[in-house]
Amino acid sequence: MSEPHRQLGGFEQAVLLALVSLKDEAYGVSIRNELERQLGRSVSFGAVYTTLDRLLVKGLVNTHLGEPTSERGGRAKKFFTIDRRGVEALRHARHAAQTLWASTPLPRTR
Amino acid sequence: MNTAGNWDRPPAVAQRILNAVLPDSHREVVAGDLEEAYTAFAEQEGVWKANWWYRKEVAITLCHGARWRLAAWLRKNTSSTITQENRMLPVGTATNRPLAFAVSIGVLGYAISFALIPVFLPRIIERSGHDGWWMRVLLMEVCGYGLLFLATTLFLRAERVSLFSQRLALSIGAFLTMMALQHGVPIAFGIAMRRHPLMDTQQLTFAAIWLATGIVSSVVVARVAGASRIPAAS
Numbered sequence: 001m002s003e004p005h006r007q008l009g010g011f012e013q014a015v016l017l018a019l020v021s022l023k024d025e026a027y028g029v030s031i032r033n034e035l036e037r038q039l040g041r042s043v044s045f046g047a048v049y050t051t052l053d054r055l056l057v058k059g060l061v062n063t064h065l066g067e068p069t070s071e072r073g074g075r076a077k078k079f080f081t082i083d084r085r086g087v088e089a090l091r092h093a094r095h096a097a098q099t100l101w102a103s104t105p106l107p108r109t110r
Numbered sequence: 111m112n113t114a115g116n117w118d119r120p121p122a123v124a125q126r127i128l129n130a131v132l133p134d135s136h137r138e139v140v141a142g143d144l145e146e147a148y149t150a151f152a153e154q155e156g157v158w159k160a161n162w163w164y165r166k167e168v169a170i171t172l173c174h175g176a177r178w179r180l181a182a183w184l185r186k187n188t189s190s191t192i193t194q195e196n197r198m199l200p201v202g203t204a205t206n207r208p209l210a211f212a213v214s215i216g217v218l219g220y221a222i223s224f225a226l227i228p229v230f231l232p233r234i235i236e237r238s239g240h241d242g243w244w245m246r247v248l249l250m251e252v253c254g255y256g257l258l259f260l261a262t263t264l265f266l267r268a269e270r271v272s273l274f275s276q277r278l279a280l281s282i283g284a285f286l287t288m289m290a291l292q293h294g295v296p297i298a299f300g301i302a303m304r305r306h307p308l309m310d311t312q313q314l315t316f317a318a319i320w321l322a323t324g325i326v327s328s329v330v331v332a333r334v335a336g337a338s339r340i341p342a343a344s
Contacts, residue, residue, distance in 0.1 A: 028143030029150075045143055045167060046174030049136060053178065065139075071149060075142030 008093045014039060015051045016090050019061060019082040027066070027077040052080060060086035120148045121161050124168040131172050133179045140171060 008016070018034040019026045028045060031052075035043045055061045066077040082090075128141055144167055152160035 028139060029146050032143075032147070044170040044174075045140060045147070046171040049140060049171075050174050050177065072142035072146045075138045075145070077142065078139040 008089050011047070011051055012055060013090065013093050015048065015055065016060065016082055016086050019080055019086070020090070024079070024081070026080045031080065055086065058085075058089075059083060060089055120145055120164045124165045128168045128171065131179075132175045136175065136178050144168070144171070 014035055015031065018031050018038065022030055022034055028048060032043050032045060032048050035048065052061065052063075056063060060083055062081050062083050064079055064081075066079055068074045068076045125141070125145075128144070129137060132140055144164065147167075148160055148164045151163055155163075
């Protein structure tokens with residue numbers, strides 16, 4: 001049985017993949033933009049931060065504060081980076097999905 | 111700035127509400143992200159659309175904000191021996207805090223039983239008749255704790271807690287033990303007093319013992335089961 005921290009929901013996987021894609025430039029706005037681009041739908045900041053909080057609690061991401069900028073009203077950015085355990089969790093999720101898809105042929109549609 | 115107005119500033123009221131409601135842990139970062147996104151949105155789509163987009167985002171964020179605030183409160187007020195994951199979850203936290211768990215279940219179940227059920231199920235309760243006091247009480251109790259158990263199950267599942275089945279088993283054990291003791295102790299009390307425990311003159315004493323027994327039995331069950339069956343999540 002897999003460890004609890006390795007069990008990822010669909011949106012959690014999407015957020016982790018966005019962090020991988022954005023590397024050192026992953027903060028609230030860029031993560032949300034990347035998710036909207038990848039998923040093709042609108043994503044709220046609330047959903048993004050709730051998921052990031054959960055990933056943080058699971059120990060799958062790390063965070064640090066950046067410098068305040070004027071375009072944000074003098075507020076700082078909070079950057080997120082994926083942790084080694086986050087990469088492991090993504091690998092595990094991909095392997096589980098591939099196994100499932102390989103063993104389950106879809107019925108033909110007419 | 112454009113001709114329509116001051117587009118580099120989001121709607122003031124929405125911004126004030128956001129700042130007032132968000133917990134300290136999220137206020138600066140989330141407000142900053144929203145303001146940055148608002149500016150970009152206003153440049154692309156115009157001020158009017160950007161204002162509505164901002165208000166909608168604030169409304170959604172406030173819903174999430176209630177959850178963040180709860181999580182922050184739990185982090186602040188729960189034992190340092192439990193894990194971060196458990197701190198996020200009220201029920202998960204409660205199962206690691208036997209007293210809170212017991213009091214919650216005892217008081218909530220009691221309240222639901224005697225307040226909500228007669229409102230929603232008056233016909234069923236009336237059909238049990240004047241002589242069917244025991245049946246009436248049992249029905250209220252089963253429904254009350256049943257609802258509480260259902261809510262607990264849904265919450266545990268919705269929050270995707272680790273060790274779901276163990277926590278569920280603990281909840282069932284606490285409910286069943288409490289129900290058994292709540293019936294057993296007052297009867298024993300009545301027998302010891304050489305009176306029927308359900309006589310009108312003893313209703314108040316009976317109710318007090320009922321509630322106290324529920325809480326105490328839950329403390330015992332939660333302490334024993336919580337300590338031995340629920341290891342700390344990694």
